[in-house]
Amino acid sequence: MGIVLKNIQAIVPAGSKDEVKETSIYIEGDKIVGMGAEPAGFKTDKVIDGTDKLAIPGLVNCHTHSYMSFMRNVADDLSFMDWLFGTIDPIEQKMTDEDTYWGACLAIIEMMKSGTTCFNDMMMNIKQTTKAIKESGMRAVMCRGLVGSAEDDGGRIQQTYDEMEFCKDCDRITFKFGPHAPYTCTEDYFRRVSDEAKKAGIGIHVHLSESVAEIQGTQEKYGYSPIVMADKNGLFDVPCIAAHCVQVDDADMDIMARKGVSVVTNPASNMKLGNGFAPVPEMMAKGINVCLGTDGAASNNSLNMFHEMSLLALIHKGTHKSPQCVSAREVFRMATLNGAKALCLENQIGSLEVGKKADIAILDLNNPSLMPKNNLIAGLSYSANGSEVDTVIIDGKITMEGRKVLTLDEKLVYQKVNEIIKRMGLENKDYV
């Protein structure tokens, strides 16, 4: 199908930065086949009028746990231990396969409605989640959360291979291995997972240096930091995306810079659970590829990347008392191309360029948050809230139009997640 975005403002790469430019974008099959002039032999099936519209590359959410979306606002303003063991764990005990599916559907609807077209997910039930991904038209990178030791991981590495096999019919889904964290994996398990990743030729997605408790525990057990533990056991010898990295020192950052580790920062989750602020400006200065993620809806509680972009652009200006610290332009890169790089998809997604996949969010500028039409890259971080996203194209297919998701039944999903919460006795529950 040939789709044209006609005379539209678009954010496009211009060297190391991005710029807003009026153009036309031609889509054929799953790809952008032309920008500016119409390519020879292009067959137009659908024209989207670009008046008062802004096309941006679909946002890349580099760290989430999509199934948790049905747990949104279930456990707030609690200490980490009360949150995890008092509320989230008991819910997960009662969770069925189908609950995972509806949770993932809700996550996908929220992400699509706020311009995210690709997400990096750490999950327990991949088959149910990827069912939602396949149906919805989303793009995702999946990993099963791996916990245990080299001798006994409950068959989780083997499950990852089974799940890769299960998804081989959908090229929008790729995989990583997902060793959960230093406090849920042994050193020899990190080693075993990195060996498997090398063998399989895929990357790693891991939680590292999120809380002070994690640092202290790792230091006591091994005598070094989580970053050193990961490095010593091979996790950084394959493409690695490390979530959080809040509690990292200079030596940790030097290791990650040298090994080409990508760091996903999750500002809302890190603040909400009381973990603090990741040293993002310092990591940028060291040349680390920093990208952006929302974490799950049980600890954020939003999967809206516009919210996350705003936080990222603001908080470091506050902590560093500098209005120049982490610019809106840098934030936009982190939410798009840097994310694509972290997921090893930079040749396919992350920017609007001929030859790349057509993963595009189209914003309606007729919203007060983006008026007047000035400095739109700044507007994305500082004044937009995500509801300006009108149309979403993923892999060349229109998955949302006029804010209506075309590929999932929104009302049914809302009904189902409310039924889950009701079954668990949490419906309309007020504060603890």
Added chain:
Amino acid sequence: MGIVLKNIQAIVPAGSKDEVKETSIYIEGDKIVGMGAEPAGFKTDKVIDGTDKLAIPGLVNCHTHSYMSFMRNVADDLSFMDWLFGTIDPIEQKMTDEDTYWGACLAIIEMMKSGTTCFNDMMMNIKQTTKAIKESGMRAVMCRGLVGSAEDDGGRIQQTYDEMEFCKDCDRITFKFGPHAPYTCTEDYFRRVSDEAKKAGIGIHVHLSESVAEIQGTQEKYGYSPIVMADKNGLFDVPCIAAHCVQVDDADMDIMARKGVSVVTNPASNMKLGNGFAPVPEMMAKGINVCLGTDGAASNNSLNMFHEMSLLALIHKGTHKSPQCVSAREVFRMATLNGAKALCLENQIGSLEVGKKADIAILDLNNPSLMPKNNLIAGLSYSANGSEVDTVIIDGKITMEGRKVLTLDEKLVYQKVNEIIKRMGLENKDYV
């Protein structure tokens, strides 16, 4: 006109906290005349079905500069001096009366669409702004920014009296005196303004202790802090709302607590301009009435109180490394009833109660951000983005329905603010 919100979830006060409760709300004239059972003799003209809806008291934005909205995203990621003198000041030199009007219209549209029904404005051209307020149906507290000395203030105090006279036909508009800041007013001017405020029986709206430069300048000039300067010169002897208070020490906070000063915190603006984080948890602990504001669109760049609530609920958890610090429930109070108190309007607005003005925002829960329907007070701060607001009632009149503002012409306002920016050579301007 008798309006019923039938069988609706509503956030209502329950002692010192708020709770979500299903009820029906009866509106007659400008007031809530009943909740729960239909009041005797009530005549129903319109029924709003409460299914999947949430009624909240309209949000109270306690510090903004509405006319600046046409300067949204004009000057970002700049140092304070480059921002103010390099960009904002030159624009203000070129600004006409009509520009102020359209700027205020844009601000009101943005606020209404994100559930704000009352705002506290510091302005230069009150007549143009209040024209927009009168037309739109908004509620506002106005003050002219007063700068100068007791001998020469360019006639600004007199202008305030003239403007009060100009607005006496609209009881949705009340006034404060607005001494701008310690660095733009002399001590004797602070004294003169507080004497006038006492005489007129109205309160004060002032910027205090925003930046380190302000603290240093005041300390050098007078030998004490901006808070002490304000206190010594009578500003706290009338109801006073102090914006920012980022750089305050224990002694400053004790003075404000003792004198019953209300503090408006503006998290986005304070971070964006590199001023840091106000000690909100410490002020709360001292019993200071803390409320919430967006500041102007030239330094935020959003007037969306949901964005601000989210920041307020998150950042102090980050700085204090405590997930219990500043709860979502406390944030909701700061954005509603605490704001009403600060504006001396707590008997009229700030909560859904019989006898108060009908200032109500109705959210559509059929949005992924508020699904599942659980712990909705938390949801307002952590997952909603403001676009869930479907209908707004101010002073008993429906001013927005189905997200369409009924009282202003949105398209015309967008056209006009773009014309202003074009005239000033800033249209579609990219980053500096």
